[in-house]
Amino acid sequence: MIRRTMMATMLALAGLIMPAAGPASAQGASRAYAVSGECGGRAATRVRMAPGYCLGRVWQRAGGVGPRMPRGLLELPDGDWLVTDLGGWEAGRGALWRMSWAEGGAVRWTRLMRGLSMPHTVAAGPDGRIYVAEMSRIFAVDPARPEAAVSVVEGLPDNRLHENRHPLSSFVFDGDGSLLINVGAPSDRCLDDAGAPRRDARGQCAEAGEQAMVRRYPYLGGGRWSPQWTPFATGLRNSVALARHASGAIYQAENSVDLTTPDRPFDEINRLVAGADYGWPYCTDMGAALPGWSARQARCGERAAPVSLLPPHAAPLALLYYDGEMFPELRGRMLVSWHGYRRAAGRVVAIETGPDGAPLTDTRARYALYPRGSLPYPAEAPAPRAVVLTPGWDARAAVHPRGSPAGMAVARDGSIWIADDRAGAILRIARD
Structure with a gap:
């Protein structure tokens, strides 16, 4: 304890530990979360929640120090949190932060690493070490010695937004220790500047290559992974949301392509099976050929279909299974964050x-819209049997912004923590 206190004092003198920013009201009203009352020990936002739940504001950036675009969350054994900070859509602007608590419960930020390129996922590995996904690598880091971070997988595509559309790496550990890593598609729909499909000599998409897939990197033991990878599942536009169920099954939530209509195409949940192809850029929904590809070229019947659709442009960014004690009614459920900016x-x-x-x-289900109303899923298509925990997270002037939930984590007390990257906020779902 004395050593930790001395270290904190030294870091503070060096300007590396910084108190949290002031009240969120200092921000523009369109991004600030107004608070009123209490939510499980935190200031309660005024977001309308499902009965029995509340959304607390842990922290929100207000021009001071802390993550600019918080994305990934991981609770440490001592109650502190690691937070990845995307920083921006350019290389070298990201950071890894440690969130701890000052006297009186105020948030204190320590920047452990800077100059990172679009860090996203942060997770504990089966060996107890902590791993972070940067744009083109996965590295292991000890929060007590961040300067000794070591790459365990390198050479992931150096995706840059607008040159390659899906730059974020994400990962899960399989049962044998292998790393399953997202490598996003290089474009939205494999089209050229004129809107025509980019075809190879066989008439297929010329961009697929080594991207638009989840790769498997075999575990070698001793904290090392083979640099030789194999495709685990292909035809996946962007597998940022990945989870492994206790049964061993791997699930992915797919951000589908962008069409001009707000009600098509639907996003998806897929069960990933080794060797399967899931249709990008040829097929969408339950097997419809996308514009530019004929049914013969698309061969949608030969590709794996989703296990469930999600609303169009929901943009799922996090997927996990709830295993906490605070909400017994949620035990075993799949939690998904819908990050998109459109009405669903x-x-x-x-x-x-x-x-x-x-x-x-x-089947024959509907999904809700903001500010009100609903639209149908395709009549016979599978739609998730779900509870929306945040039914009132639309923008309300001077009250709260539209929700932009990115990363999520279940804390040891069973509360659900959320990173809202657009508002620069850390939020917490607790009992009302």
């Missing part, structure tokens, strides 16, 4: 699941 997004949902972690689904 800005929500956190809890989906009922079966023994293998697969979403339980209904």
Whole structure:
């Protein structure tokens, strides 16, 4: 304890530990979370929640020090948190922060690493070490010695936004220790500047190559992974949301392509099976050929279909299984953050699941819209049987912004922590 106190004092004198920024009201009203009352020990936002739940404001950036675009969250054994900071959509602007608590419960930020390129996922590995996904590598880091961070996987595509559209790496550990890593598609729909498909000599997409997939990197033991990878699942536009169920099943939430209509195409939840192709850029929804590709070229019937659709442009960015004690009614459910800016997004949902972690689904279902109303899923398509935990997270002037939930984590007390990257906020779902 004395050593930790001395270290904190030294870091503070060096300007590396910084108190949290002031009240969020200092921000523009469109981004600030107004608070009123208490939510499980935190100031309660005024976001309308499902009955029995509340959304507390842990911290919000207000021009001071702290992450600019918080994305990934991981609770440490001592109650502190690691937070990845995207920083911006350019290389070298990201950071890794430690969030701790000053006297009186105020948030204190320590920047552990800077100059990172679009860091996103942060997770504990099966060996107890902490791993972070940067744009083109996965590295292991000890929060007590961040200067000794070491790369364990390198050479991921150096995706840059607008040159390559999906720059974020994400990962999960498989049961044998292998790393399953997202490598996003290099474009939205494999089209050239004139809007025509970019075809190779066989008439297929010329961009697929080594991207638009989840790669498997075998575990060698001793904290080392083979640099020789194999495709695990292909035809995936952007697998930022990945999760492994206790049964061993791997699930992915897909951000589908951008069409001009707000009600098509639908996003997806897929169960990833080794060797399967999931359709990008040829197919969408439950097997419809995308414009530019004929049914013969698309061969949608030969590609793996989603286990469930999600609303169009929901933009799922985090997927995990709830295993906490605070909400017994959510135990085993699949939590998904819908990050998109369109009218169906800005929500956190809890989906009922079966023994293998697969979403339980209904047909002839509907999904809600902001500010009100709903639209149907395709009549016979599977739609998630879910509870929306944040039904009122639309923008309300001078009250709260539209929700932009990115990363999520379940704390040891069972509360659900959320990083809102657009508002620069850390939020917490607790009991009302």
